[in-house]
Amino acid sequence: MRYELADLPLKSLLPALGDAEDQLARLDERVARSEVGAGFIERGHFFDAAASMWVNGELVHVEDLVLRDAWMDIRTPTHETGLAHGIVRARRKIAAAPAGWPLTSAGLKALRGRALDEELPEMDRGRGGEELEHPGDREEDDALAIEFAEIDAVLARSNRLLAGEVEAAPAPVEATMAGDLMIRDPEWNEDERLGAWLDLMAEADRLPPSLGAALLWDAWEAIEPLERQHWLGQLMVGAYLRSRGKVGSHLLAFCVGLRALPRERRRARDTSTRILAYLDAMQAAASAGLKELDRLNLAKGQMERRLRGRRSSSTLPIAIELFLSRPVVTAAMIAATARITPRGALNLIDELGVRELTGRGRYRAWGVL
Numbered sequence: 301m302r303y304e305l306a307d308l309p310l311k312s313l314l315p316a317l318g319d320a321e322d323q324l325a326r327l328d329e330r331v332a333r334s335e336v337g338a339g340f341i342e343r344g345h346f347f348d349a350a351a352s353m354w355v356n357g358e359l360v361h362v363e364d365l366v367l368r369d370a371w372m373d374i375r376t377p378t379h380e381t382g383l384a385h386g387i388v389r390a391r392r393k394i395a396a397a398p399a400g401w402p403l404t405s406a407g408l409k410a411l412r413g414r415a416l417d418e419e420l421p422e423m424d425r426g427r428g429g430e431e432l433e434h435p436g437d438r439e440e441d442d443a444l445a446i447e448f449a450e451i452d453a454v455l456a457r458s459n460r461l462l463a464g465e466v467e468a469a470p471a472p473v474e475a476t477m478a479g480d481l482m483i484r485d486p487e488w489n490e491d492e493r494l495g496a497w498l499d500l501m502a503e504a505d506r507l508p509p510s511l512g513a514a515l516l517w518d519a520w521e522a523i524e525p526l527e528r529q530h531w532l533g534q535l536m537v538g539a540y541l542r543s544r545g546k547v548g549s550h551l552l553a554f555c556v557g558l559r560a561l562p563r564e565r566r567r568a569r570d571t572s573t574r575i576l577a578y579l580d581a582m583q584a585a586a587s588a589g590l591k592e593l594d595r596l597n598l599a600k601g602q603m604e605r606r607l608r609g610r611r612s613s614s615t616l617p618i619a620i621e622l623f624l625s626r627p628v629v630t631a632a633m634i635a636a637t638a639r640i641t642p643r644g645a646l647n648l649i650d651e652l653g654v655r656e657l658t659g660r661g662r663y664r665a666w667g668v669l
Contacts, residue, residue: 303500303519309572313511316579320510323586324547331589332549336596339624341395341550343592346627348553349387352531353380355558355566360384363628363658363665370633374663387531394539395551402539403501408494411532493525509546513537514578517554518571534558537582557585596624599668603652615640619648628657628665 331337346365353360358380367373368385377385390411394402401407500519504512520533538552558566558581565577603620610616615638622629622637634645654666 303496303522308575312572313576313579316576316583317508317511320579320583320586321508321546323583323590324510324541324552327552327586327589327593328547328549330593334593334597336593336600336624337549339621340589340593340596342625343596343627344550344553344556344589345388345391345395348391348534348551348555349384351553351555351559352387352534353384355534355555356531358383366626366628367630370636372630372632372636383531387535390532390535391551394535399539399545399548400543402536403498403543405494405498408498408532411535412490412526412529488527490526493523497523497525504540505544509541509544510579510582511575512544513540513582514575516540517578518574521574552582553585553589554581555585556588557581557583560584560588595668599654600624603654606651606653615644616648616651619645619652623652623654623666623668626667628667629654630663630665 331340334340346362346369350360350362350365360378360380360383364373364375364377364381365384365388368377368381369388393411397407402411497516497519500516504516506512507515514537517533517537520530520536524530526532534555535551537554538547541547541552542550558578561577561581561584565573565580568574568577600620603623607614607616607620618638619629619634622634626633631642631645631649634640634648635642638645638648640648649666655669656664657667657669658665
C-alpha cells in the first residue's frame with residue numbers, strides 16, 4: 301500500500317508553516333533552559349496520552365492515569381486506562397532512546413513489543429550510572445511473555461528438525477473473530493505497511509521539519525501500518541521533530557494540539573486541508589506547552605517561598621518536585637516518595653497551599669493548574 305504525495309499549495313500553507321516552526325522553536329529553547337523542564341516533560345507524557353485516547357474516541361481521566369502509573373489505583377483499571385498507560389511507557393522509551401532510533405525498523409519493532417534484547421538501544425542513565433526505572437517496566441516484562449513463548453516454540457521446532465523428526469506443516473493463520481467483529485486480520489501485513497511508510501522518510505527530509513512531520517502523520521493515517529497500535533503514529537510526529545533537531549529537548553505532545561482542532565478538519569477529504577490542520581495542531585501544542593511552562597515556573601516560585609527557614613533535612617522539596625512532575629498528586633504518593641506517614645504528607649500539602657482538584661472528602665488529589 302502506497303501513499304501518494306500530492307502537489308501541496310505552498311502559498312496557503314506558508315502562514316501556518318511559519319507559525320508552527322516559530323512556536324516549536326520557542327518551546328524547544330524554553331524547555332531546554334527552564335528549571336522546570338524535567339517536570340514539564342514528565343507531565344507532558346500524561347497529558348499527551350490522555351489526549352491521544354480522546355482523539356481516538358476514548359475517555360481516560362488524567363487522575364486515573366497518574367495513579368495507574370504509581371500503582372495506586374483507587375478503582376479497577378479499565379482497558380482504556382491500560383492502553384493510555386502503554387502510551388506513557390512508549391513515550392518514556394522514545395524520550396530515553398537516541399533521537400533517530402524510533403524511526404528505524406528496529407525501533408518500531410521494539411515499540412511494538414517484538415524486539416530482542418540485543419536490538420534495544422542503550423537508554424539514558426540516571427545518577428550514579430544506574431538506569432532509570434519506572435513502575436510500569438515490570439508490566440512491560442509481563443507483556444512480552446507471549447513473544448518469549450513464541451521464540452521458545454520456534455527453538456523447539458528447530459531442535460526437532462535437526463534431530464530428523466518430521467513435523468507437520470503449520471496450520472494456516474485464521475482470522476480471530478468475536479461475533480461479527482474481526483479482531484485479527486491475517487491479511488494485514490504490518491511489516492509491509494511499515495516499510496511503505498518508512499520509504500516516505502526521504503521525501504519528508506527534503507521539507508521543513510514541521511511540514512515533513514505533518515506529511516508523515518497524514519501518510520500514517522492513510523496507510524494504517526499497525527492493526528492494533530494506531531496511536532504509535534502520533535508519537536512518531538514528536539520523534540521525527542526530535543530527529544530533525546526542531547524539538548530536541550523533549551517529545552512534543554502532538555495530541556494535545558490535535559485535540560484542540562475540530563474533527564472535520566482532522567478528517568477532511570482534501571489533503572491540503574488535513575496538512576494545514578496538522579500544522580495548526582503543532583502550533584497549538586507548542587502554545588499550550590509555553591503556557592504550561594509559565595504556570596510551572598510561577599508555581600515553583602510560590603512553593604519555594606515556603607522553604608525559607610526550613611532545615612536542610614526537610615522533605616518539603618521532595619513534595620515540590622512531585623507536584624511539578626505530576627498533573628495530580630495524592631497524599632499516598634507523597635508519603636511513598638518522601639518515606640513519611642500519610643499524616644505527614646497531608647501536613648506538607650497544607651504548608652504548600654496547593655489546590656485540591658477532586659472536591660471529594662476521600663481519595664483526594666492536589667495539583668498545579
